[in-house]
Amino acid sequence: MRQFELVERVKSYDPGADEDLLNRAYVFAMKVHGSQVRHSGDSYFSHPLEVAGILTNYRLDCATIVAALLHDTVEDTDTTLDDIRKLFGQDVANLVDGVTKLNRLQISSDHAKQAENFRKLLIAMSKDIRVLLIKLADRLHNMRTLRFIDKPEKRRRIANETLDIYTPLAERIGMAEIKTELEDLAFAETQPEAREAILTHLSHLRDEGSSVVNRIMDQLVRTLRKHDLKAEVSGREKTAYSIWRKMGSKNISMEKLTDILAFRIIVDSVEECYRALGFIHAAYPMIPDRFKDYISTPKPNKYQSLHTAVIGPERQRIEVQIRTREMHEISELGVAAHWSYKQGTPALGEPQYRWIRELLDILEKADSPEEFLENSKLEMYADQVFCFTPKGEVIGLPNGSTPVDFAYAVHTEIGDHCVSAKINGRIVPLHHLLRNGDQVEIGTSRAQTPNPDWEVFVVTGKAKASIRRHTRLQRRGESISMGRQYLERAFRVAGHSVSDKALEGVLKHFRVSELDDLFYAIGENAIHPRDVITQVGGPIIRTKLPPIIRPAPPKSRSDAKSRPGIRGLVPNMAMSFAKCCHPLPGDRIVGIVVSGRGVTVHTIDCEQLVQYNNESERWLDLSWDDDAGGGTSHVGRLEMNIRNDPGALAAVTSVVAKGKGMVRSMKTTLRRADFCDMIIDVEVSDLRHLTSIISSLKASSAVHSVVRARH
Template sequence: MIRQFELVERVKAYDPGADEDLLNRAYVFSMKAHGSQSRASGDPYFSHPLGVAEILTRLKLDSASIVTGLLHDTVEDTEATLDQIEGLFGTEIGQLVDGVTKLSRLELQSDHTKHAENFRKLVLAMSNDIRVLLVKLADRLHNMQTIHYIKDPEKRRRIALETLEIYAPLAERMGMHEIKDQLENLAFAQVYPEAYASIVQRLSFLREQGTDLADQIIAELGAVLTDDGVQCTVSGREKTPYSIWRKMQKKRMEFEQLSDIMAFRIIVDDVTACYQGLGVIHSHYSMIPGRFKDYISTPKPNNYRSLHTGVIGPLRHRIEIQIRTYDMHEVAELGVAAHWQYKQGRPLMEGRQYRWLRELLDILEHAAGPEEFLENTKLEMFQDQVFCFTPKGDLIALPRGATPVDFAYAVHTEVGNTCVGAKINGRIVPLRSELHNGDQVEIVNSRAQTPSPTWERFVVTGKARACIRRFIRTQQRAQYIELGRAMIQKEFQHEGYEYADKSLDGVLKKFKAEEPEDVLAQIGEGMLGAREVVNAIFPGTRAKQVPDKVVPLNRQRAKAAKGSTAIPIRGLIPGMAMHFAGCCHPLPGDRIVGIVTTGKGVTIHTIDCETLESFAETPERWLDVAWDQDPNAADSHVGRLSVVITNQPGSLGSLTTVIGKNLGNISNLKITNRSIDFFEVLVDVEVKDVRHLTNIIAALRATPAISSVDRARG
């Protein structure tokens, strides 16, 4: 353990104006508060907060952060109170200690939901003051350094896994690569001990064999650069066991196949010298294609800046070289701590390097719960990046595999919600197209557009997925409420009553609902029966229920066809509150019936659909529905045709031409059977209504190449 005066001297060495008295008081208070407490290692407990403070001094943080490191466990593990901390050390430190304490309490839970909730709270806390995260990272690093003293192997693995999944990626996003590397390697040793031991053993062997080799490469690089007038410092750095293992997993390579276990750094005085040094290296050695990256002109989101290149270097070895200035190097190692601004009394929360934090807060706002937030955030943090540009030249960093929809949501939530098309480098492309480095992306918007549920299948960013899911949840609930209201109104009319939402107030508690809309949504979703709710409101109506017997199918179809009290089908987005059956593909103009499915809402069938026979014994699931379409609406519905065409050149072209000329749009086509003379084809056609489809069928039957055509059933 470092002594009191040593801690103060360390802080004063990089911050001469540090509050020496504050540091001394915090040291003594923490030591007395923890008293005789001890850790799993047997060391005094005070060694932990002191270790955290020592890590924070290596990051050269301000006095308030160092004091928070000393005090971060006092409220949780001793008799000290938050009011006492604020009284002795001020409101600022009290708030920082409170933020770290709340996170520590949540970490005691091993349940997955609490694990996700822990991360959600961490993001909220660091959004108010990012020093909470810095102290938390130092706390986690010191705990990982002593994790081997914990006897329970499952507990060690759980803590290490959380470190790999959350804290190491956060340290990387903060640009704190030194902390990230230490966290990853300590966690790697616990989660994958055999792989860790194997890589460490091989690295140790290579180190013994290749010490002279590395020295020769460093000497030659230094001489080449100096001879060409580039003043620099050259050093070699061995890649960490975890980064080696991850590369082996990602590229499916054996250890022996890796060529860049050593990375060489060239540190120069200014940006001009960076590019001058790069030119010297490329003029002396053969560059490896695809290995050059310029993070100076386009920095990473965490403000990391450097030139990376791969060359066949000295002694004909493939090597990786990083070229940067001394300032860039400090930022690369310490991240946000390297350009700390709390000394001026204002938090460093603006700038492009904090865009990711604002995006995490956006995801937090749109996520349904902690688990979804954790899932979407992992998507956000773990993938490699591509850099794209807006038409105005603004840089947008996205995960690899991102699409124009991801780009639109990265620009602004509203841009994503109203996206109808995209241009990449001036060419119109599908919304699911994958973006590549350097693409210029222009988003086409329309106020009439809303997010499509199908977008969720191809977006890769957490923010896009969270926004789409939120829209679907909101729309589904609104439609379930509308459908449920129509269903219960019909039951009220059947009993001779007039319906109003306040009629449900008396049964809210019975159905565990907070407001009438909750009950209506459950009815629309099929979780509650409208008759069940009416019976609860008017208990005397039970006698009027249909006797418990099987109703003949033809009577149910006849009842559904009357349409006098039918629920109108209008303004509902298919796939949410209602679903059009894939067996019969109902169209406006068909006589239809609804089947209530628990948890899915209503599935619409044509009245003569054979599938209805399977519901003959559950009359309570049948629902009278009828089309109520706006004749001027541009809605399209899918009708399915079964077509037999002659097997001769141009037949398929005739089929598609006739459908196109009659304003039908083919959405799917499948050849189901083929012979020497004929092909049998299923064609899905987008049409306005059943009359539109009938016209297309008539036109197809008049075409010589078409042998027969019918509307497909089943």
């Protein structure tokens, strides 16, 4: 494309464009790239020119086209941002800066470098969405010329990065054309044989079924005209990549896919969309669970359409999309369809850009660039469910999301303090999977904090980032506390006292900036107290120090509430109950110190204590507080032999319930024709409570024998 052709393209949709600015940018970019060549052997300047050409197809403003021409000048030539700012203005300089890679950044791995570049791109596009549009056009042209790169591993890395990051970004802003082409180009590199097989099969179906497709389209048109509804009907073949993904998600072969072809109906108004839907459903049987109304509840990127699947003409199973012309333009062009070069960039406060704010939240909470990139990928996945707040606001979430994901999507504070959830008025567990159309109500409590166990079932990047951040901060606080305690104990054993002022004098030696960092390093076993005492000026410790006990957050909120006070523990010491003997308030107990895990509490007669007979330094003399059993729950394990009769198990659970206990788990260990051996875990308040339930079970005709488990 020659200089005057580019200018004419821009002037065709923006007569007021700054022609001089465009000409100067064209000449400047051509000059500074000079004799540089690409892998294909073409002049390097052909690349920014193609990127600018792609963006003119979306009728973007003059500054964006100029920035596209200049987007590689800072990275690949001696040009600086100050040069761009002086010659082309602040607006263009900001766009170029947003797209420029961190090529001079010294990072240990390609993955970390990719994460840093994405972080910078996110920050830039959060200020101006045009940065993302330029970056997508840049990636599109690079993918079109990917075959010229010699190294297969580099081509594959670029293709995978495209699928992981850039196609989800294109989908999020509704750039369907760019998304589809990027997917196909990346698919050709990552799975060439699979793509070729799918394309061959599609070609075969096309040759065999071309007349069928035309007949289906004709019948759909006649069906609508019968009701005086004028519409444009077209057929659309699914892409090879979308077929590949569907085959993988449904675990079926291509021969079993029934909706490779989709038909699109375009009408003049929203009212006609619903009329057309009614006529199609009246004429052809609808396939259950395949109807989606994105008109009344648009996708976050403003996509609107009616989707349905029917057993259509000639008994063919077909997918039908119904939309207006304006909706069709938005579905193909996304954010660019709303673009007005006279009004400036769209406001990022609009609902379709909510996901950018969520990515920024992830960036703030991430501990490393790699963690940020991982969570961002989770956040950008395209497949979504749409749920409602009690006030009717639509929240889009990835498939597999839970009420905790929903809570974090509404607001970070709600997610952090989430304690319960109602779906359509019914209380459900926090790990419940959400479905399209669910109305979700979240219960909160200021006493609640993010639970580390939530990370097992949440799927959104924002939820994972928030939970990890809380866990990280909690762990740091505990490590600081334990590090300080351990250092003070070490000084006492050495016969010395220590002050914060003395410790501050050795911070530089250990390459930390403040005391908390020193205590944290000690708590994490990165620095030994002996080395600190040596630097402060005391003698080296000869006495064997007790192990550092690694504090850890409770596994679940319910466990935290059920933990009673136990005498004999060091403050902030991590503690857990042994799974071998299940100690209860009322049992005599002992603690065993395990380095890195804290203290495990056993009953005094537990068989597992034999292995620690020669390690007396590990033993702690513990006892229950007087109110240990009040208002808390603990697990008692029972070994039972019950009749193998109908109703026997119900009788057992009924006895436990009447005794105000709760069955947590049941396991059949041996089944005979007449009796079954079982292990049952029961939630009780203390030993007396468990003994009472055992007595009641012994009186039941369904129970042959029951004892407390001791292994």
